[in-house]
Structures are given as C-alpha cells and as structure tokens.
Amino acid sequence: MNLLPAPSSLDGPHRGEFAPDTNTTLYAGPGTETTERWLRSTLAPALGLPLAQGTAEDPTRASNAIRLVVDERDATLGPEAYRLRIRPGWGVEIRGGGGAGVFWGAQTLRQLLGPSAFRQAELAGGPSLRLAEQTVEDRPRFSWRGLMLDVARHFTHKTDVLRYLDLLAAHKLNVFHFHLTDDQGWRIEIKRYPKLTEVGAWRARTKWGHRFSDLWDEKPYGGYYTQDDIREIVAYAAERHIAVVPEIDIPGHSQAAIAAYPELGNTDVIDTTALSPWETWGINPNVLAPTDHTIRFYEGVLEEVLELFPVETSPFIHMGGDECPKDQWKQSPTAQARIAELGLADEDALQSWMIRHFDGWLTARGRRLIGWDEILEGGLAAGATVSSWRGYAGGITAAEAGHDVVMCPEQQVYLDHRQDGGPDEPMPIGYVRTLEDIYRFEPVPPGLTPEAAAHIIGTQANVWTEVMQDRSRVDYQVFPRLVAFAEVAWSALxxxxxxxxxxxxxxxxxxxxxxxxxxxxxxxxxxxxPWQRRPGVKGFPREGAPPTV
Structure with missing residues (x-):
C-alpha cells in the first residue's frame, strides 16, 4: 500500500471490496464530532458523497456505512491510536482510543480513497471508489510531531496558515510552532501595546537573499494577525487535533519590539529611539534590557497571549531564548547593577534569571515554558522544556537532567537548508539535506538511559523564512521533505x-x-x-557533511 506515514500494521489488502456511493451513511459516536465535521466538509465534496446521517439504533449492523467510534475501554488503543476496518458490503469503521485517534484514522481513509479525495470538488464523471478489504492498526511513536513556521521574517497570510494546518493534519503532525516575533517583525496584535503592530510589524525594505547579498527589495513590508485572526487559527487547529505553540522571543531577537517601545532596550548603551524593525538577517546585537519594566511589559504581553491560546490547545508557550548576544549587557551599568543585585555569576546567568522568571510565571498559570537550547546556559529553569536545535548535545544534557526535550537539530531538520548541491537550488542555505537524509533522521540519540530517552517527547522540523518571500517558496523548501519527516515522527521505523x-x-x-x-x-x-530557481541571488551554502548520531 502507499500509505504515508507508514502504519504500525496492515492486514490486507484482501480480494473483497467496499464501494462508497451516494447512499453511504455516516455514523458518528460521542467524541468524534471533529472528524465528522471534517469528513462532511472535506471528503464529501471531493468525492461527491452526501454522507447522510445514519439513524440505525445499532450502527455496527448497518450496511454501506462509515462508522466513527471512540473506544476508551480498548486497552490496545491510546488517545491517538486507531483501528480502521474495511469489509465488503458492511463498510468502514474507524475506532480510536480518543477523538484524535479517530481523526488520524480518517486521514488514512482519505489516502486509501485515492488522490481525488484531496481535491476540493468532485471531478467530472466522479471517481470510481473502491476500498479493498483490510484492517489498519496504527499509533504514533511520539506525542510531539511538529512543524515550526517563522512568520516574522516573511509574513504568512492567515489563509495560508490555515492551509498549512491542513497539510500538517494530512501527514498526522500535531504541533504547530508559531514563531510570531523577531527582529524583523512583530506579528500578533497586543491591545495594551498597540505600537507593537503599528510600528513593529512593518519594515521599510527587505534584504533579497542572504545577508551577504547586495540586493534589496525596496518595498515596505509587513503584516500581522489580529486577535480574532489568532482565535480563528487556534480553533481551526483544534478541530484538526493540532496544538499551537506561540513563540514570543526574549531577550534576543527583539529589535521590532524595541523599535516600537524604545524603553525596552539598553538605553544606557545605545540610542534605541533610532531603531526600526530590522531589514536584514543574522544575529542582532540589540536585546532587551533586564529591567523590571521589561519584565512587567512582557507579562502584559503574555496575559493577552494566554487568553488567545487557551491551555486546552496550547499548554506550551515558547519563550525563544536563543542567539542573545551579551555585549550590550556587558557595557550596560543597568545590566551590571542587576547582576550584582541578584548575586549572579555573569550575563549568561542574567539571561537564565529572565527565563526562570517566566517559567515560574507560566507555571503559576498552568502552562509550560519551552525554549531553544541556549536556555541551558546559566542554569535551566525547573519546569522548562528544551527545543534542541544546535545539534543533539543540548537535548542530551537536558534529558539526562530530567527535562523534556523536542529534538529539532539544525543539521538534520531545518527545512530552509538546501535540498541539493546543484547550482539551480534557489538561494541555497546551509547543508545539503536531501529527502533521504531527512528520512534517516533519528530523534532519539543512542546511548541514553531508558529514563533519559523517555524525556524525548518528540521532534519537529523548523522553517526559517529569511529567503522565503511567499507561499510557493515555503512549499518548495518544505515539501516533499516534510513527508519523510512525518514518517520519522509517527512510524516505528x-x-x-x-x-x-x-x-x-x-x-x-x-x-x-x-x-x-x-x-x-x-x-x-x-x-x-525554471520558475522555482532564483539565479543571481546569493545564498549561504555550507560545505561538509552534517554530524549524525
């Protein structure tokens, strides 16, 4: 069979067939409402099937039917596990240990129905639907199977975010890491701080290509999501059993915020009133000042973020913590006074203090902080989870110390890295990471004790958009490699x-x-x-084979 990601087990296909038709009914048991709505809104129009509501008292005896069942009593089914059975004459049953399991089973059913099931309307003449008799039993390897999309460097319109949520669902990925703020743009409306989007969401021009390129797009550029946009995205994701992890970056990657509110920066070192959202790429020296005002400001931001991303769908809040140069803090009397006041060893410990503060603040509100592996420097906050991006080392250290880890090493699963070493790759960035390279990625490093390995809660692929100006470029970088990644994250390979x-x-x-x-x-x-190439626009290819485990 051509299922992706590969299921845990498959009995079949056998010689019998079930052929859904306009008389096929749909029975949706308690807890399967999201799948029922998805089938009616997505599969039904693609296949020209009304999928009328079944009314039999015992749907297991009804013929020509699709049945959705949550069965929490079945010890073989976890919350995301499912069993899909197809029998001639009788029809289809998707039985899951929870609503998510039923939904993932529906994604498998869609694949079995053929490529026409992925269209938005029925093709002329309609498809010839034939489902072979079989049983698919399936469950995910990891509970965190994610994609990070950077919408700060290049903005992704709300409708395209919704589209990517559909693409994640189609590949049984269940976490959308939403990188909302950076030096180049602030993308989420915060009502108490309107300048974050009035000023911070717009830059005067944009570097075209890598930062070493001498080309510029001279158009003003920007965009942001209103709070209602965010609520819509979160609700849409929840209907597809996808958790949304918002990222509000501190203390580095913050020039857009400082441009909007200059008092957030190190005003005793530089003239922060001269800053604007950054127009180029790289590691920016302008970082947040470690003041009480900055802490209170970001608490205010997070109060609105928590309201927009409810705990049921967004238990994790990402606080960045990566690539924070300490030069301004070393020069700042205010920062040095704060280090002395708190009895800290150095500037790394000062950053750790800020992360620890927000770890406690989020924990008190029932959330979990997650940050890039630099949050290990200076001491890790007690409840923090680590996104291990600088290779495996940070994740190994965190897991061995009892912290949960999401493995997303740059050298393996950064999808902005080039896919081939040929001269036609558009704006080539980083190492060559082919489809096969992604397929052979292993999230759990060898040598971990069973206790440490249990702290690898999952993996995600990251998409940084410095050289991805539009949806087509994002698609080009992400696919088909995300399909290989999805199999790594889901299947027991x-x-x-x-x-x-x-x-x-x-x-x-x-x-x-x-x-x-x-x-x-x-x-x-x-x-x-030909139209996917970008001749004459500099990238930043890196040579040599990335390290493996």
Whole structure:
C-alpha cells in the first residue's frame, strides 16, 4: 500500500471490496464530532458523497456505512491510536482510543480513497471508489510531531496558515510552532501595546537573499494577525487535533519590539529611539534590557497571549531564548547593577534569571515554558522544556537532567537548508539535506538511559523564512521533505541505516499526486522547475557533511 506515514500494521489488502456511493451513511459516536465535521466538509465534496446521517439504533449492523467510534475501554488503543476496518458490503469503521485517534484514522481513509479525495470538488464523471478489504492498526511513536513556521521574517497570510494546518493534519503532525516575533517583525496584535503592530510589524525594505547579498527589495513590508485572526487559527487547529505553540522571543531577537517601545532596550548603551524593525538577517546585537519594566511589559504581553491560546490547545508557550548576544549587557551599568543585585555569576546567568522568571510565571498559570537550547546556559529553569536545535548535545544534557526535550537539530531538520548541491537550488542555505537524509533522521540519540530517552517527547522540523518571500517558496523548501519527516515522527521505523528508503520513494509516487491535488509547489524529484530557481541571488551554502548520531 502507499500509505504515508507508514502504519504500525496492515492486514490486507484482501480480494473483497467496499464501494462508497451516494447512499453511504455516516455514523458518528460521542467524541468524534471533529472528524465528522471534517469528513462532511472535506471528503464529501471531493468525492461527491452526501454522507447522510445514519439513524440505525445499532450502527455496527448497518450496511454501506462509515462508522466513527471512540473506544476508551480498548486497552490496545491510546488517545491517538486507531483501528480502521474495511469489509465488503458492511463498510468502514474507524475506532480510536480518543477523538484524535479517530481523526488520524480518517486521514488514512482519505489516502486509501485515492488522490481525488484531496481535491476540493468532485471531478467530472466522479471517481470510481473502491476500498479493498483490510484492517489498519496504527499509533504514533511520539506525542510531539511538529512543524515550526517563522512568520516574522516573511509574513504568512492567515489563509495560508490555515492551509498549512491542513497539510500538517494530512501527514498526522500535531504541533504547530508559531514563531510570531523577531527582529524583523512583530506579528500578533497586543491591545495594551498597540505600537507593537503599528510600528513593529512593518519594515521599510527587505534584504533579497542572504545577508551577504547586495540586493534589496525596496518595498515596505509587513503584516500581522489580529486577535480574532489568532482565535480563528487556534480553533481551526483544534478541530484538526493540532496544538499551537506561540513563540514570543526574549531577550534576543527583539529589535521590532524595541523599535516600537524604545524603553525596552539598553538605553544606557545605545540610542534605541533610532531603531526600526530590522531589514536584514543574522544575529542582532540589540536585546532587551533586564529591567523590571521589561519584565512587567512582557507579562502584559503574555496575559493577552494566554487568553488567545487557551491551555486546552496550547499548554506550551515558547519563550525563544536563543542567539542573545551579551555585549550590550556587558557595557550596560543597568545590566551590571542587576547582576550584582541578584548575586549572579555573569550575563549568561542574567539571561537564565529572565527565563526562570517566566517559567515560574507560566507555571503559576498552568502552562509550560519551552525554549531553544541556549536556555541551558546559566542554569535551566525547573519546569522548562528544551527545543534542541544546535545539534543533539543540548537535548542530551537536558534529558539526562530530567527535562523534556523536542529534538529539532539544525543539521538534520531545518527545512530552509538546501535540498541539493546543484547550482539551480534557489538561494541555497546551509547543508545539503536531501529527502533521504531527512528520512534517516533519528530523534532519539543512542546511548541514553531508558529514563533519559523517555524525556524525548518528540521532534519537529523548523522553517526559517529569511529567503522565503511567499507561499510557493515555503512549499518548495518544505515539501516533499516534510513527508519523510512525518514518517520519522509517527512510524516505528528501524534504525536509520536499516530504513527502506526505496519503499518510501515507491510510496511517494502516489503521494506526489496527492500533493498536486492539494496545490503544493513541492520540489520535483528531478530538481527545481525554471520558475522555482532564483539565479543571481546569493545564498549561504555550507560545505561538509552534517554530524549524525
């Protein structure tokens, strides 16, 4: 079969068939409402099937039906696990240990129905629907299977965010890490601080290509999400059993915020009133001042963030913590006085103090702080989770110390890195990470004790958008590699060297048709198409093989 990601077990296909038609009914048991709505709004129009509501008292005996069942008594089914059964004449049953499991089973059903099921309307003549008799049993390897999308460097319109949530759901990914603030733009409306979007969401021009490029796009650029936009995105994600993790970056990557409110910066070192949202890329020297005012300001920001991202769908709040140069703090009398006042060892400990403060603040409100692995420097906050991006080392250290870890090493799963070493790759960044490289990524490093390995709660791929100006460029960088990543995150695969990449490529042949039906501008297996290239625009390719575990 051509299922992606690969299921845990498959009995079949056998010779019998079930053919859904206009008389097929849909039975949705308690707890399956999100899947029922998704089937009616997505599959029904694509296939031209009304999927009328079933009315039989015992739906298990009804013929020509699709049944959705949450069965919490079945000890073999976890909350995201499902069992999909197809029988001739009788129909389809998706039984999950929770509502999420039923929803993931519906994604598998969609794949079994063929590429036409990924369209938004029925094709002329309608599809010839034939589902082979079979049983699929499936469960995820990791509870955190994510994608991080940077909307600060280049803004992603709300409708395209919703589209990416659909693409995540289609690949059984369940975490959307929403990188909302950075030096180049502040993308979330905060009503008590309106200048964050009035000033911080707009820059005068934008670097075209890598920061070493001498090209500029001279258009003013920006955008942001209103609070109602955010509520819509969060609700849309929840309907697809996707958690949204908002990221509000501190204390580095904060020039857009300082441009809006100059008192947030180190005013005793530089003239912060001269700053504007950054127009280029890289590590910015302008960081937040470690003052009580800054702390109270960001508490105010987070109070609105917590209201927009409720705990039921967003238990984690990402506080950044990466790439914070300490030069201004070393020069700042205010920062040095704060270090002395708190009895801290150095500037790393000062950053740790800020992260620890917000860890406690979030914990008191029932949330969990997560940050990039630099939050290990100077001492890790007690309840913090680590996004291990600078290779595996930070994640290993955190896991061995009893902290939860999401593995997302730059050298393996940064999808802004180039996919090939050829000269036609558009604005090539970083290492060559091919589809096969992603498929052989292993989130759990060898040598961890069972107790430490249990703290690797999942993995995510990261998409930084400095050189991705529009949806098409994001699609090109993300797909098809996200499909390989999804299988790594979901399926119980063997060790990397033993994985059957040829079988994955065979299954991808049909999956490219699904991506075509979804309108995804993926990188073709033979290389970029003429309109996907960016000749003459500098990137920053890095040579050598990235480290592996």
């Amino acid at each position: 063997p060790a990397p060297a033993a994985r059957d990449f040829e079988d994955f490529e065979r299954r991808m042949v049909e999956h490219y048709q699904r991506l075509d039906a979804l309108g995804v501008d993926y990188r073709p297996p033979g290389g970029p198409l």
